[in-house]
Amino acid sequence: MKSLRDWLGGNSAAVLALFFLVALFTLALMAPLIAPFAPTAQNLGNTLAEPSWQHWMGTDDLGRDVLSRLIHGAPASLFASLLAVGVATAIGVPVGLLAGFLGGWVDDAISRVIDTLLSFPGIVLAIGVTGALGIGLTNAMLAVGIVFAPGLARLMRAQTLVVKQELYVDASRCFGASLSRILLKHVMPNAVQPVIVQVTLLLAVALLAEASLSFLGLGVQPPQPSWGGMLARAYNYMELAPEQMYAPGIAILLTALAFNTLGEALRQALDPTRRRR
């Protein structure tokens, strides 16, 4: 906890990012309490309205309150990022750990598969997987998670290769520790730091992927609100109400920026060559 305060104290951008994310998660969890209107409540007598005291960000093409949809879109976006990165971590970390530690033909085979999967343009593979599994947010983010997994596996493998040379790993092997104990108690904790940084950065990439897929109509399905979906609607009414596209875009940009800032701060804090003590 002290080290967390240490590096946050020195990095005002990271403090800001952390505050933003905490506020956003709170907002997402309490969306129904905070949002002034129901996200799907239509009012066809008051469509594409300018911002007013009643509707702070105006209304969309079906007369729904934009601010309420924005707030209700937050849980979908955050859930999507966490799901995709969770899937990627659950696949990538164990696979990379095993490849790096076992070496030999296991490593060769896994590395070849990783190289191959990394050749796929991520979002295109995600579109293919979503098309096959069926359209929807959960399937889309499972797909994105699968797409991210090889990158994490490669990183974990590289770290494991370094750590497994350490004396304490040899020592525990000499004492007869089991493979799972060596991996979980000795290799994993010492190899995982760069993976944590990467995972934080991936949250931003996943957020952007979710927004893209929802924009394309492959993610969150209407009438459920999502930032990408809101942008897709705003796009259709761009000539009538261009201001509709600003709020969701800024929400995506700031959230992605916050994840990235936090990731970069973690990278600096964990980098042994930059540690002050």
Add this chain to the structure above:
Amino acid sequence: MLANAPRLMLVGRRLVQFVPVIVLATFVVFGLLKLVPGDLAATLAGEYATEERIAQIRESYGLNDPFLVQYGRWLWNAMQLDLSRSFQSNEPVLEQIMHRFPTTMLLVVGALLVSLVVGVPLGILAATNAGSRLDVAVTSLSSFGVALPNFWLAMILVATFSLSWGWFPATGAVRFGTDPAGAIWHAVLPSIALAAGGIAEVVRQLRSALIEILSSQYVRTLYAKGLSPSAILWKHGLKNVAVTLLTVIGLLASRLLGGAVVIEAVFAIPGMGSMVVRAAIVKDFPVVQGVVFTMVILVIAINLVIDLLYTIVDPRVALK
């Protein structure tokens, strides 16, 4: 010399290494079909199909055969440039892809050019002024570029430069073959939107590679010899970052192809991207497989070329 023995050996080895990658990649592409939940034939036949119709479809698509047999047949056909036919239009998939390929490539190449033309000078500026305000500004700008949703940037560009000012067309594309100037005209805004992330990537990678080189031992020796900073940068620094640039181009090839899918949707460009999105929504699996296949083969081919270029740019690679 280009054609010496170790280099030819290397080229041969690289080509051989790419065979399993292509086999695995095609396996993944074909395997997409196996993710379809339930009975594929019933999905294809539609909601109100009779049992006979489903059985007929199962027979005509060879769905009764074991998975590996189906995969083998698909790969064999793909190697003969037969990517099957669209479920929707019944046109050959390859024909549709070839028709749309130039449009997507113009966009991707345009974005790559914008990324390099803007990113390389910014990266050099940031690295040679590392720690200065200029460096902070460029670095912050590139963090911004990474977090910016490219389709949102595309919308802002359309709203500003097309709808308000009328400088560029808001939607559509012109085939390069019929009207090169018009094609480029239509590709300007989409390329810029697609390039935002690319610029950021070029700046980041180039900056860190150049800073590392400029702080290395031999550069310090060059300073000691009395060489001017600009001579060091142009003669020694940039020569050594050529490898980094190649790596970035390889990375961008895959990313820009993926990004093009989304950008094509914003600008209603009839390229491979809008094709795969539509196909995924209407469950036209041969088209989905065909586009994913084309894109992954393209990325693999680009990376092969880049691997070979490494040996020309950096002779040490060939000798290893």
